[in-house]
Amino acid sequence: MASRKPFVAGNWKLNGSLELLNEMANEINAVSGEDVDVALFVPALLVGECAKLGVKTGVQTVSEFEAGAYTGEIQASLAKDLGAEYALVGHSERRHIFGESDEVVADKFVMAQQQGLVPVLCVGETEQQREQNETESVISAQIDAVVRKLGVAGLKQSVIAYEPVWAIGTGKTASPEQAQQVHQFIRAKIASLDSEIAQRLLILYGGSVNEKNSSELFAQQDIDGGLIGGASLKTDAFISICESAKG
Ligand code: 13P
Numbered sequence: 001m002a003s004r005k006p007f008v009a010g011n012w013k014l015n016g017s018l019e020l021l022n023e024m025a026n027e028i029n030a031v032s033g034e035d036v037d038v039a040l041f042v043p044a045l046l047v048g049e050c051a052k053l054g055v056k057t058g059v060q061t062v063s064e065f066e067a068g069a070y071t072g073e074i075q076a077s078l079a080k081d082l083g084a085e086y087a088l089v090g091h092s093e094r095r096h097i098f099g100e101s102d103e104v105v106a107d108k109f110v111m112a113q114q115q116g117l118v119p120v121l122c123v124g125e126t127e128q129q130r131e132q133n134e135t136e137s138v139i140s141a142q143i144d145a146v147v148r149k150l151g152v153a154g155l156k157q158s159v160i161a162y163e164p165v166w167a168i169g170t171g172k173t174a175s176p177e178q179a180q181q182v183h184q185f186i187r188a189k190i191a192s193l194d195s196e197i198a199q200r201l202l203i204l205y206g207g208s209v210n211e212k213n214s215s216e217l218f219a220q221q222d223i224d225g226g227l228i229g230g231a232s233l234k235t236d237a238f239i240s241i242c243e244s245a246k247g
Contacts, residue, residue, distance in 0.1 A: 010232025051083025058086030064107035076115035102145035127166035167207025183222035
C-alpha cells in the first residue's frame with residue numbers, strides 16, 4: 001500500500017486575527033515536518049501574512065473565473081502569488097449558505113488547479129440525506145462533477161475532505177467507524193477508475209474534531225488527517241490534534 005503522509009489543516013472560516021496568526025505560527029511550524037503536514041486555511045486577507053510566517057497556507061474558496069468584473073471574488077492566481085498552496089472548494093458552508101452547486105464547485109476546482117493550487121474538495125451529506133440512505137449517492141455526485149471535467153487524473157494533485165454536514169460545528173462527530181466507512185467508499189470509488197491515484201489520495205475527515213477524538217479518527221485506515229474548524233482557533237487544542245496525526 002502506498003504510504004500517505006498525514007495532513008492536518010485548520011479552517012478558520014470567518015474567524016481569527018492577525019494577532020492569533022502571529023501567536024500560533026511558531027508552534028505550527030514546530031509540529032509540521034516529516035511526520036505530518038500542517039496547514040491553515042485563513043481568511044483571504046491573511047493569506048500573504050500566513051505564508052510569510054512560513055506556515056503552509058490555503059484560501060477558503062476561489063472564484064471559478066480567472067479574472068474580470070467580479071467584485072469581491074478571490075482570484076486563485078493572486079492567492080498563489082501571495083504564497084498559498086491550497087484552496088478549499090465546496091466547503092459545506094459555501095454549498096449551503098452561498099448556494100454553490102456541484103457544477104460551480106467543480107469549476108472552482110479546475111481554476112484552483114490551473115493556477116497551481118492544490119484543491120481540497122469538500123464533500124459530505126446532510127443529516128436528512130444520511131437518514132434517507134443517500135450518503136453515497138450525494139458524495140458520488142460531488143466527486144463525479146470534478147471527474148467529468150478533468151477525468152480521474154484531475155484528482156492526482158488534490159485532496160478530498162469528507163465533512164458530514166451534520167457534524168460541522170455541532171459537537172456531533174461521526175464515529176470513527178462511520179467516518180471510515182465513508183472514506184473507504186470514496187477510496188474504492190476512485191480506485192475503480194485508477195487504483196494508483198486512489199492509494200495516494202489524501203482523504204481528510206472534518207466535523208467536530210477535537211483533541212479528545214482526533215487520535216481514534218486518525219487511526220482509521222482510510223483517514224489521512226483532518227480538517228479542523230473550531231478547535232483550530234485554540235493553539236493548544238490544534239497543536240495536540242496535529243501531534244495525534246503523527247503515525
Ligand atoms: P468544526 O471542526 O468546527 O466542526 O468545523 C469543521 C469544518 O467545517 C472544517 O472545514
